[in-house]
Amino acid sequence: MIFADSVVKSFGRDDVLDGVSFSIGDGERVGLVGANGSGKSTLLRLLAGQDRPDEGKVGFRGGALAFLRQEAGLEDGRTLRDEMWTAFPEAVAVQRQLDEIADQLGRSEGDLDELIDEQGRLFERFEILDGYRIEKRIGRVLAGLGFAPDDIDRPCGDFSGGWQMRVALAKVLVHRPEHALLDEPTNHLDRASREWLAEELTTYPGTVLLVTHDGEFLDRVVTRIVELRDGRAQSYTGNYSDYQRQKADLIHAREQAASRQEREITRQQRFIDRFRATATKATAVKSREKAVARIERVERVRDEREVSFRLQSSGRTELEVLQVQGLGYEYEDGVPVLVDVNLKVERGQKVVLVGPNGGGKSTLLRLLAGHFAPLEGSVSWAPRARRGYYDQHQDEALERSRAVLEEVRTAAAPDASDGMLRNILGRFLFTGDDVHKQVSVLSGGERSRVALAKFLITPANVLLLDEPTNHLDVTTRRKLIDALEAFDGTIICASHDEAIIERVATRVFAVDDGECVELEERRKD
Secondary structure (H helix, E strand, C coil): CEEEEEEEEEECCEEEEEEEEEEECCCCEEEEECCCCCCHHHHHHHHCCCCCCCEEEEEECCCCEEEECCCCCCCCCCEHHHHHHCCCHHHHHHHHHHHHHHHHHHCCCCCHHHHHHHHHHHHHHHHHCCHHHHHHHHHHHHHHCCCCHHHHHCEHHHCCHHHHHHHHHHHHHHHCCCEEEEECCCCCCCHHHHHHHHHHHHCCCCEEEEECCCHHHHHHHCCEEEEEECCEEEEEECCHHHHHHHHHHHHHHHHHHHHHHHHHHHHHHHHHHHHCCCHHHHHHHHHHHHHHHHCCCCCCCCCCCCCCCCCCCCCCCCCEEEEEEEEEEECCCCCEEEEEEEEEEECCCEEEEECCCCCCHHHHHHHHHCCCCCCEEEEEECCCCCEEEECCCHHHHCCCCCEHHHHHHCCCCCCCCHHHHHHHHHHCCCCHHHHHCEHHHCCHHHHHHHHHHHHHCCCCCEEEEECCCCCCCHHHHHHHHHHHHHCCCEEEEECCCHHHHHHHCCEEEEEECEEEEEEEECCCC
16 A cells, blocks of 8 residues: 655745645556646655655555666666666575575585575575576566667666666566556657556556656556646546546536636625615625625636747758768677668758667767767768757756756856846746756756756757657647747657657658668658
8 A cells, every 4th residue: 555644745945745645555556647846756755765744644555665766776887687686685695695505515614414404494485585587587577678688797887878767667577566656667668668568567466656748658557547736636537548538527617616606706796785885785795795705715727837938940051951971880899889871861851760779869869969979981060050969868967956047057158147047947937936946856857847948048950859758747748849840940859759750750760770761751731
């Protein structure tokens, strides 16, 4: 069981949770939704015991709990195999004891009978812990999340940030504790891995509380939705689509009730105003005034704040924006990632790169951005091309000790005023004292909005984007896709987001096995 009882949590003057209460029964699969900054990650940290509420009670009962955070927290020098085994500390300890006893027996040290008895006891314990099948479980989960068989002996530090998050997710899934808290598990997954994870979670034997902005994924996995809004929690039965319908019906009903109440109050107030000075109506007037004062007002549902921005090209480029010829690159271990890539992009085209994680999309974008040089071939940009690059881990590059305003200032022109920067941040929902918050206290979605603000403040007519919709809530994602669709410059974007592929792309390329092959060219009227 996972529970929250009248939970209050504030950061300075910012009230994030204000009386949150709910309970999740054993075996339930629940989606936790809400706008970025509504307190989802804060609530998960409280449930996991990594933070304490200011008021109320929060936690879990009946078994162990695993928490997938938005930071992987792996040891770079540890191999993937060893990292996976850290999910089974008791089994590792038993195996270590067995190895020590085997070593003693091999050297004929100690009391032979005692060692054999202890060895038998440890073998039984290892069997109870399912130790003999852990390696098989690890292999099944890693394969489902897209790892290759030979990845098992690679150091974790060799994997990109997205793959490290897959490792952290895999550790939860192989352990299968009674309670699992998953914060944005789908962010770095391609379609095949998302499909596998959805199937895995539908058969998960424990309780799952899941945060994701992927409505389609929630539809497949969860049976209940808990929404955080205005510091409170509201529960809805069914999946994400059911929640949307129920919420729309609730809003409609509340609006109707508020309108009826307002009409009745207006009617009573007209009577009061009309007969206030009439002595014969004094009693009736006072009675109605008291009745109006006692009415508990039905509050209309406040519209959620939305980001507001647009993308505008800073100047016009030549017709041929980019020419890539014979591009080749390999990892430090000599494994080729791109081989003889040829690509020509013209002004106004919007190129979307698709393919599995690890296929080379991010590497290609970083080469195009000039972050490092190709081992073979060339990248030629038009003289008037002004490139803006957005990394899928852009939010991780923010300086956490800085205030939001100062962090955005690092990307602005030297003469940018506080007023101009505040105006930009206001479009990304950072208003008032929000601009003085330290980046370290922001949620993953809020950090993504800061990263977007920094990116958009830099003039560009060519946008290089690596998974730009990761970590964004539903509304911000929609606004960004609208802006990309309307952008009058050139875009080269790596994405698993179907909306970007369908609405933004004029050309689609598959990047995998070292190749970059055009799949289709689309006409955008």
